[in-house]
Amino acid sequence: MDFTYEEFTEFYSTLNYSYESNEGDNTPHEESVYQHQSTCSKEIFCVSLLVLNVVIFLLGFCGNILVIWISGFKMKKTVNTTWYLSLAISDFVFCAFLPFSITNMAMDEWIFGQFMCKFAPSVMFLNMFSSIFLLVVISVDRCVSVMFPVWAQNHRTVKKASIVVVMSWLLAIALSFPSVIFRDVSSHMGRTICHNKYNSNQHVIVAVSRFLAGFIVPFIVIVICYSIIILRLRTNRMTKSSKPFKVMSALVAAFFICWLPYHVFVLLELSHQNYNHGLLTAGLQIGTALASANSFLNPVLYVFMGNDFKRKFKSSVLSKMENAMVEEGRTTSRYLSRSSSMDGRASTHI
Template structure:
């Protein structure tokens, strides 16, 4: 689209202006001032505002409970380390949503240049760290299934913590451009927090493509490969006696794709100047961003709550359900590792 002064629903959205749009800024800002003075005058904006408030409340509540249980109530293990880091990433993301909720209501950025840059950095930090953690969990499960003896002897909380720190470091490095190119522009007394790519004609395309490749394509392919290997291995060994693990794995893959595909698709559409109207692009980015944000409260559901049968344990406390769910995968993995280790040990005596 030519310019994106008219709306900034989320900091994660790639609304921007560049060398191709700088000549149209005055006209777009004038239209923006007249049309988007408040979110409550637009049905789409109001609907997405309500959805984001729900995401904030569920995300803070769900991830907060997971952090408390995995971090303080349960014995530290590799699995709880994964869950804890994932919950922290999503909790941080959700804790910054009020800035964008306020921005969408007033259409005026009042939090200053530093918060404009920092909130954008945090949003993409969550995007990369959350996705990288999902890949790490997938790879960890895959290794445990393929090399059970090695996994039982070498998986440790210390190594898991080191991998998580490394993932956060890489995520921070990939998120720096979102902070560098973020800027606050003022017009007619209204401040707008947006991307400023006027310094280079190809900066926008490079950054967007790097996010698409490293934040979606590669992680998604890795997750697909890992869960395909896991499913084939479990079927071959006939260890999985029910279809529940396969349903959970399928839901993880599908949810990951559905949450992030719309956002990346409309960012690419915006960059390559498709024939779609500006309204379709703008609304597509709004919806895509909201769906991506929803992943932050869906993660506790998919990675924790689906691990136990709610109907059978309905009478137990919520905290007990979550604690049992987090520990369930660890107990299942331990049984699998023990059984596989025993089989491998027996097999080795015949070689």
């Protein structure tokens, strides 16, 4: 399949970049240069991406429904289950809108109208940011619980956690709004496409802001938080198991591996004239596939990293998820209680 630079996808051909000149020309750039000559079904690479997208959709959709059901209806509402529920909702909505992208890629045409052209990409960006922000919130919460156990035990409440979640979603909405403003439908090469009507400056501002707010700053915060946690736990020798370190490392690694390629190729696309067209197109598509894969990796990490795999493998999927979540809550409670008693003993010697 031949793609124009205006048809680069940010999320599986749904969130593609396109430009309009500052002179009022609303026709996508280089329309007369590239001709659409084939369909996705004739390209092995495109078919492979479609299959991968469908797998991501099914796993993410079903996996996050299970997490939502367990954390929202089967478990007592706590701060931890509030984080799990919010993150699962974010990932679930992200997956729920993937069929729009999959259909657009398969048909090589946007058939859902102008409203969905603006709404679907903005919702997908909303969930991209909200998911990342919630990962940051979870990291900060764990760090605070380890560094200030007495304060955390007295002040970590479901109400405050819910307020933090709402604030995270509001910030995500603000950062997702450019898709509502600049997204539009137009005719291109005899077919309907959904594209961004950016000029060069607007494109740079949006891409860089998404990179900073959606990757660099969150990643730095997550790494700092988990580094502090690991150092604190090792210093106090309050855990003999290496499992907490493995879970933390897995979460950080999953975040980094899933999102770095996407942001790198989006930034490279800003100066697309300096790079090979086919390589840049393939890189953007693969990068977005990895980014979306993070939406089903989170439930997997909850299940298989939260408790012993061999023992959990014999139980049902629902029991795996519920026990994994309960185990982390009990571990945190035991740590807070033990830290509180240690602080109490320390205060009697001062």
